[in-house]
Amino acid sequence: MSKKIHIKRLDSYLLQIFLPLFLMTFAICLFLVLMQFLWKYISDMVGKGLELKIIAEMFWYAALNLIPLALPLSILLASLMVFGNLGEDLELLAIKTSGISLLRTMSPLIVLTVFISIGAFFFQNNAMPHIQTKFYSLLISIRQKSPELDIPSGVFYRGIEGYNLFVQKKDRKTGMLYDVLIYDISKNNVDEMAVIVCDSAKMSMSKDKLSIVLTLYHGQQFQNFEGGTSSDNREFVPYSRENFEEKQILIPFDANFNRIDDSALEENAASNYMAKNIKQLKSSIDSMQCEMDSMNIIDRKTMKNYSFFTFRNSYPPQQKDSVILKAKKEIINIVSPDSLFASKDLQTKSSILQSAYAKAENNSNEFLFRSMSKISTQRIINRHWIEWHRKFTLPFACIVFFFIGAPLGSIVRKGGLGMPIVISVILFIIYYIFDNVGYKMVRDGVWVHWVGMWFSSMILLPMGVFLTYKAMNDSAILNGDTYAAFFRKIFFIREKRNYPVKEVVMDKPDYREIARYITQLSADIDTYLSKYRKLGYKTYWTDNQYEEELIAIKNKMEFMLNMVSNSKNSFILQKAEAYPVLIQHQRPFRANSVMARILMYLFPIGIIFKLISFLFERRIANDLEKIKKLNAELLHLVDEALKAENIAV
Template identity: 45%
Template sequence: MKKFHSFLLKSFLGPMLMTFCIVMFILLMQFLWKYIDELVGKGLTWDIIGELMLYASATLVPMALPLTVLLASIMTLGDLGENNELLAMKAAGISLQKILAPLVILIVILSIFGFFFSNNILPVTNLKIKTLLYSVGQQRPELQIKEGAFTNGIEGYSIKVGEKDRKTSLMRRIMIYNQASREGNLSVTSADSGYMRVTADKKYMVVDLYSGCNYEDVRANGKPRNAKSNDYAFRRNYFAQQTILVPLSGFDFKRSDEGLFKNDYQMLNIAQLEIAGDSLKKELEQRKGYVFKNLIGRSSFTGPIDTSNTIKSKASYTLDSTIASMDFTDKKSAVSYALSMARSAKSNLATNKDEISYKQRIINRHRIEWHRKFALSFACFVFFFIGAPLGAIIRKGGLGMPVVISIFFFIIYYIISITGEKFVREGILIAPIGMWIASFILFPLGIFLSYKASNDSAILNTDLYLKFFKKIGKLFGKKKSA
């Protein structure tokens, strides 16, 4: 049995390593596609790019492991079935459960490793990559300029671009406010189009402008800095082409302090998430209590209401009788005061509602991250019990059919998982249900497929279905002829 187990493990480890590399490559390409605009043209050195890729690869491991297990298990068992090795094992009296036993142990170890990675290594790599991406974002100020909005990141200048061509880097409808003199918007440059680039030493940004005009308020000699606007002479200069040299400072690549992001929920392990979640929950309860006390304090009753029998015996008040005893002026004043108090309470509740909702969403994100560390590890276990029986049933190895089936099941898992996570973020579902719903749905499917594979079911045998439809066709043919 030791040789058999060794043979089975070797048959599984080869496809697993291959598929892991393929899946990591695909996910890494997706990461590059997402951040390509923020990385291209930043003048980054190869060591920075390599470090970024290393951290990105580490953050993708928890997602890559379940798909790797699914694909490798289908390929391994499908290979064994296609070569009749699985049939030979069963003929020797070895059940499917005993065949899969060493692989089950391996998957348990892999799931434990996945949890350890998510809990201890992933928070560190998340912190590293977020800090590095933030630092990269400080590079090349001309690429930070967004369309249709003023950019104030360059000291002494406020720049607005109407449209930016990402292929040619041509910018249209450019407006530059020169505020270097700290006397307000006394110098404005408007241009139809232009280009922006940073010099090699990163000390200046060169702005080439075309078909524009300079508008400038010139202060007369001897006038104080706080002179009135009518003491300025207005000057307008048209140009066909103009180059502006904007001095830069602080745009060299500098690593940001990791302390800026270390308290983010993605940078915490299980213990830290629990502590942070408890603190946030206490803050939320305190805020709700404050809102309630503030609302009561604004009402007509500023203290506790005494409802003892002594008070009740002295007088009995009703709203209708109290209002009926008032004259018109008092009624008007009472209604006006009540409306004022109601509007004030409504405004106060609306203001605090957004803050309370925000705090609740932050708490939900902490709960999502806590459950995610377990759910992704358990997904390896779920996908193995889907992939291994499927491989034994379809009896097809290689990267053809297994890839198609693996992608199909992974997409189902991913869609359900993302939907559940969204419901948790919005407070529709609690975290234990939303984050585990995908596993709850697919795990029974794995048990069903394992049962079918143990009994040599032909559930995915295409020949069986073709024969079935041929029989139905013959029956309809006989009825028509009759």
């Protein structure tokens, strides 16, 4: 009973740790992706005089629209931090010591992640269509809004359609413009262009914000007559000139924010996929697929009747089948087309070729036009499939990221925000790249829709399974010493022994026992070298005795050196430090195993591994010869130490 209470308390403890961290990381991740959105669309919003209410609404819908991007990253980061903190504080070690496996420890958070994934699915299916419609309709409305009018000084301003304005300087406090030049080309006719020059002007908006009111002071207006001659060799064009002290002109300029209706997106066949749930998407896909099938059938019939076999259309309708059947039976007796064409005169040949070329080009243009409609329909179908799969890929990505983050945190054993953020960002970038590759491949019709949309999950799922397996078996996959030792073996980098003189020795060395071990070790090395100095191909794959005997020699040498390390004799310790660290033979599989025998019979592959192993065999043989030599020198030093002890006694 106490055990059950203990497990329940553990579950409650993990949930109490995970939930605040998850909410915090979710807020951080959502803020980061929202800033990315801001940098992407800032040019569409800046300088348009938007109200704070519109900007706040835009950010609200953008935040809701970016939840699918922030949710998997926040689960990954939170799970990494939770299990990293547990490992760093040795709490995870205490949990494992009490007999609770890592998978059982993860179980309450697995259940919570599954519930979050289910909630994410319903959010994607029910709320996301409405959110995306609101978001994109608002974004299009902001993009279509005219920018806030701010005429620069010293350059021509073309931000007002149909007008070019030049202002030499302006006073920002009073709003006055000086040395103003205006080209009125709103009538799109050079003969009706007007030019206005004035000393100063003042600009304001009309009350309905549909026009700019320009009050001009001390200037002239030049305008061509509408009925002027259009001759290219004219020397004079009639125009009018008007001098004024003060003049007002209205320039059409809509400065209002006009929101487009959501129904414009929902009724648009090219973009209404974002406003549909799973059922509506599948229904639209089926109807469009039926439309595509019917177009393909019509095209095949058209191609058959009006492209390849157009001559059959000249047959009498009631005798068409019998004429075709008779032609098939008598086709052997018909003269070949090449010889028939060669018998014609040059003019007839030219006429035949021109007619064939014209028919081929007409057919090509016709079917190209037909294919454009089918390509457009297929793109819309691909967009629908993308949106359909996204309803499922987000919940699944949440589960996959948890099974990556939790075991990775227990392996790394680093809490806080430093290492988890680095690992999370790297993994999420990998996921984001693969997800975008799959999305673009499906959108362009290169990959099948389910392959492209599940591509990132198919890449990361094996990683999650692998990390979970390694974490459950307490693997040192991310231990730096493990990789350092591996690369030392691969590149034959020697490890150095260090035996300093100990100030306090608990067990004094027994030199007679050490001498006996040295003698036995040299004998074992002679036996080993006589048997395995030259390792045959079959022996390499089938005999595991040479590896076991090498391990026995290594263990005996390490035990002897451990006894020697207690010596006070500096010469003996220096000699012990010269002993090499023995390595093992490197093979892909254990000798005499099933896979080892398979590789042995696959001779071209097996011989490659045997050639690679030759480097290790040569190093082992050289190290054993060196150990024999050092044994003789160390035995001499031990004998001298024994004599010194006897004299002292």
